[in-house]
Amino acid sequence: MTGRRLVELSGTAATTALGPDSIIVIPTGAIEHHGPHLPLNTDALLAGELAEAAVDRAAADGLDIWILPTLSYTKSDEHHWAPGTIWLSWETLMATLVDIGRSVAATPARTLVFMNGHGGNGALLQVANRELRRRFGLRTFTMPAGIQRAGTGAGAGGGAGAAADPLAGADELGLGIHAGHGETSLVLHVRPDLVDMSLAERNVPEHVAGFEYIGFNNRPVSFGWMSNDFGPSGVIGDPTLASAEAGATLFDESVAASVAALHEIARFRHGAGQS
Numbered sequence: 001m002t003g004r005r006l007v008e009l010s011g012t013a014a015t016t017a018l019g020p021d022s023i024i025v026i027p028t029g030a031i032e033h034h035g036p037h038l039p040l041n042t043d044a045l046l047a048g049e050l051a052e053a054a055v056d057r058a059a060a061d062g063l064d065i066w067i068l069p070t071l072s073y074t075k076s077d078e079h080h081w082a083p084g085t086i087w088l089s090w091e092t093l094m095a096t097l098v099d100i101g102r103s104v105a106a107t108p109a110r111t112l113v114f115m116n117g118h119g120g121n122g123a124l125l126q127v128a129n130r131e132l133r134r135r136f137g138l139r140t141f142t143m144p145a146g147i148q149r150a151g152t153g154a155g156a157g158g159g160a161g162a163a164a165d166p167l168a169g170a171d172e173l174g175l176g177i178h179a180g181h182g183e184t185s186l187v188l189h190v191r192p193d194l195v196d197m198s199l200a201e202r203n204v205p206e207h208v209a210g211f212e213y214i215g216f217n218n219r220p221v222s223f224g225w226m227s228n229d230f231g232p233s234g235v236i237g238d239p240t241l242a243s244a245e246a247g248a249t250l251f252d253e254s255v256a257a258s259v260a261a262l263h264e265i266a267r268f269r270h271g272a273g274q275s
């Protein structure tokens, strides 16, 4: 429970509270199939919990930082085949991000940070970064909600670069990008009542690991895919060895790294004399 929820202020108080150095964070999640063992709101839940914890700690450090409600409906078309997935087209999400940026730009704040809990949003958020800078002059940033310390990998737990889960077993082959060890452990940590481990099943597309250039993350050749290209379970990874203990470790390390990243964002300027 953070005291930094911007929408819990009155409009008058929000305008007074915000200034040109204020940072506004918006978690981006998803409502999408996460296999038989995890809830549909896994990505929205984790993005919100990780972002609120990071914002709280950054605020305690003295940063002028505020959080907006999680954008839960996003681009989940890779899971369109699974009932319960509620997804926006890329056109709708792009227009939504532009409209949010326009609204943020109407406040005194100049910095907007997307903390993303769903890998499928990553490419569009990169486009939005530039679009919102060009149209509204905002400083814009995108980072995974589940992030690792600099130098150890791209992210964990459902964000862009989600394969880099340092606690995953070797049997996941670095392919645990959806409902696998990392995400399942994190949900076991924050909302164990929403997980049914008796239904967790391993579904690793092992043939993909045999390609040197083609892959999901940190490989030069990407490819278009639907989650049911890899079988009917909706899982891409191995959740069977997930644990609340691993989730606690991933959560704490992610929050620490996010706070460090937010400190960098607070002092980042594009160049001398640039806003």
Ligand SMILES: [Zn+2]
Binding pocket: 034, 042, 043, 117, 118, 158, 178, 179, 183
């Ligand atoms: Zn997810």
